Amino acid sequence: MDLELLRRLSEAHGVTGSEYGVAAVIKEELQVSGVRTYEDKFGNLFAEKGSGGRTLMVAAHTDEIGLIVKHIDEKGFIRFAKLGGIADQILPAQRVLIHGMKKKVQGVIGCKAVHVMKDEERKQLVTYDRMFIDTGATKEQLEGYGVRVGTPITFIRGLTELENDLVVGKAMDDRAGCYVLIEALKKANPENKVVAVFTVQEEVGLRGATMSANAVKPDIGIAIDTTIAGDHPELSEQDAPVRLGKGPTIVVADGRKDSLGGGMIANPLVRGWLMELAEKSGIPYQLEVLEGGTTDAAAIQMSQSGIPSACISIPSRYVHSFSEVISKKDLEGCVELLVKAMESKTPF
Numbered sequence: 001m002d003l004e005l006l007r008r009l010s011e012a013h014g015v016t017g018s019e020y021g022v023a024a025v026i027k028e029e030l031q032v033s034g035v036r037t038y039e040d041k042f043g044n045l046f047a048e049k050g051s052g053g054r055t056l057m058v059a060a061h062t063d064e065i066g067l068i069v070k071h072i073d074e075k076g077f078i079r080f081a082k083l084g085g086i087a088d089q090i091l092p093a094q095r096v097l098i099h100g101m102k103k104k105v106q107g108v109i110g111c112k113a114v115h116v117m118k119d120e121e122r123k124q125l126v127t128y129d130r131m132f133i134d135t136g137a138t139k140e141q142l143e144g145y146g147v148r149v150g151t152p153i154t155f156i157r158g159l160t161e162l163e164n165d166l167v168v169g170k171a172m173d174d175r176a177g178c179y180v181l182i183e184a185l186k187k188a189n190p191e192n193k194v195v196a197v198f199t200v201q202e203e204v205g206l207r208g209a210t211m212s213a214n215a216v217k218p219d220i221g222i223a224i225d226t227t228i229a230g231d232h233p234e235l236s237e238q239d240a241p242v243r244l245g246k247g248p249t250i251v252v253a254d255g256r257k258d259s260l261g262g263g264m265i266a267n268p269l270v271r272g273w274l275m276e277l278a279e280k281s282g283i284p285y286q287l288e289v290l291e292g293g294t295t296d297a298a299a300i301q302m303s304q305s306g307i308p309s310a311c312i313s314i315p316s317r318y319v320h321s322f323s324e325v326i327s328k329k330d331l332e333g334c335v336e337l338l339v340k341a342m343e344s345k346t347p348f
């Protein structure tokens with residue numbers, strides 16, 4: 001596999017609403033391979049291949065979870081809001097990059113040290129509104145760098161390999177999906193017209209997929225995303241049965257934890273088609289019912305007068321942290337399955 005491409009995608013900075021840095025990496029990679037790309041007014045990046053009678057839309061989102069400047073105090077300390085679902089307990093001491101219009105500034109997320117906490121404070125979770133970013137700069141310096149209310153903030157974390165084909169890095173959700181979509185587009189000789197969409201603003205409500213599905217008007221939709229692998233000591237198999245290294249996951253249903261509302265029940269024909277392709281090609285896969293999240297496929301499905309859709313997910317440990325762990329084997333299986341889907345007759 002092309003680990004350097006995955007590294008460039010993971011280490012690119014593209015918090016929700018400011019995804020252009022990621023789109024630039026994808027555009028460059030696809031243009032070298034001769035795949036035509038174009039963008040819409042919001043930054044959704046489209047790439048087309050093939051010219052058959054039906055249109056297959058495949059979406060992977062470019063945005064990553066991150067922060068945005070809310071207030072800068074007189075001394076230059078920055079308060080922030082969260083973009084996407086980030087647990088407060090993973091924030092303290094993280095190193096961040098603040099994307100000033102004139103200069104990018106590094107900083108660290110600060111909060112009260114444990115030594116000066118009262119006994120009851122030590123037992124409590126420090127919430128993000130009691131944290132701040134320290135860049136070392138004064139308010140005046142930050143203004144000079146073009147840092148102001150609304151400036152995007154991303155996390156600084158390089159990609160590293162772990163043992164047994166595992167890789168750890170930031171923003172695997174969903175740069176791993178972007179990687180799969182790029183590689184499949186490069187390899188496939190599509191049976192139909194394939195429109196790949198690298199969508200923006202997924203983490204705040206599938207906004208890019210909603211806009212782009214209405215523009216593409218596909219006959220069928222697939223989202224490529226990451227999902228929760230439960231194979232570590234703090235999750236039981238019954239709570240999260242997906243395993244790293246056991247192949248791509250075909251999502252049967254997903255949505256809110258209490259009701260699976262707001263998500264997607266995958267079209268049985270589309271889901272069955274993907275399962276059959278995997279079985280015929282000897283690609284190991286897993287089935288999943290995901291409680292507590294959804295993907296771009298939910299938005300594609302509800303566009304136009306209803307688009308039969310499904311989702312293929314890449315298993316990931318520590319989803320929505322800055323060190324998400326995935327397996328290179330799953331990534332390769334996912335590319336292989338998506339190539340098969342692009343190259344075969346679609347059920348719709």
Ligand SMILES: [Zn+2]
Nearest residue numbers: 173174225226
């Ligand atoms: Zn995602």
